[in-house]
Amino acid sequence: MDSVSHRAPGQAEAFATWVGEHVAAMARLVARLAPELERDDIVQESLTRAWLKRHQYDGRRGTPSVWLLAITADQVRKARARSRPHLSIVDDAPAGGGTPDDSLDLRRALAQLSERQRLAVDCVYFAGLSVAETAAVMGCAEGTVKSTLADARAKLRVLLEVAE
Incomplete structure (x- = not known):
């Protein structure tokens, strides 16, 4: 038994149950915000941070999902700041139909948004x-x-040459 579990019997298990249903959403957010980084490591760092800050969670200010995704977005920002640029080999085949060029165009357009715009688009869409x-x-x-x-959609329309 690790020292944290030993000092707080039952707390670790309760926390694991509490965050369990949100881990997949955390992983999806990391994959959207930083596909070039190691998703599992960032999710783990986010869960560690959430464990350490669990006493700060206030249900009146938002759902557990929102709280955990905010921590995850922060950990992505930190990981991107620490990482060095490197090449990434990505399969450009689109997941849901369309041509490979459509998917590649969208990825390129999304990459041209500011970090704040990408975060907003990723969270909502x-x-x-x-x-x-x-x-x-x-x-x-x-x-x-x-x-x-609105700014992100306007920029994407121009980048993708989409008529309104």
Whole structure:
């Protein structure tokens, strides 16, 4: 038995149960925000951080999912800052139909968004969070999320040459 579990009998198991249903969403967010980084390591770092800060969780300020995704987004930012640029081999075949060029164009366009715009787009469109939940993850107001999404959509329209 590790020292943390020994000092807090039952707490580790309760925490594992509490976060268990959110781990997949955390992994998806890491994959969207930083596909070039090691997803499992960042999720593990996020869970460790959540364990250490578990006493700070306040259900009145958001759901466990939002709290954990905010921690995950922060850990991605830290991991990106620590990582050195390296080449990544990616399968460019689209997952849901379309041509490989469509998928590649979208990836390139998304990569040209600012980090803040990518986070907003990933949270709302890929992680399925509401604007309020995205605001909690990003640590900003809902209006800021809406504005950031509008700017991101406008930029994507130009980059992808999509008519309104």
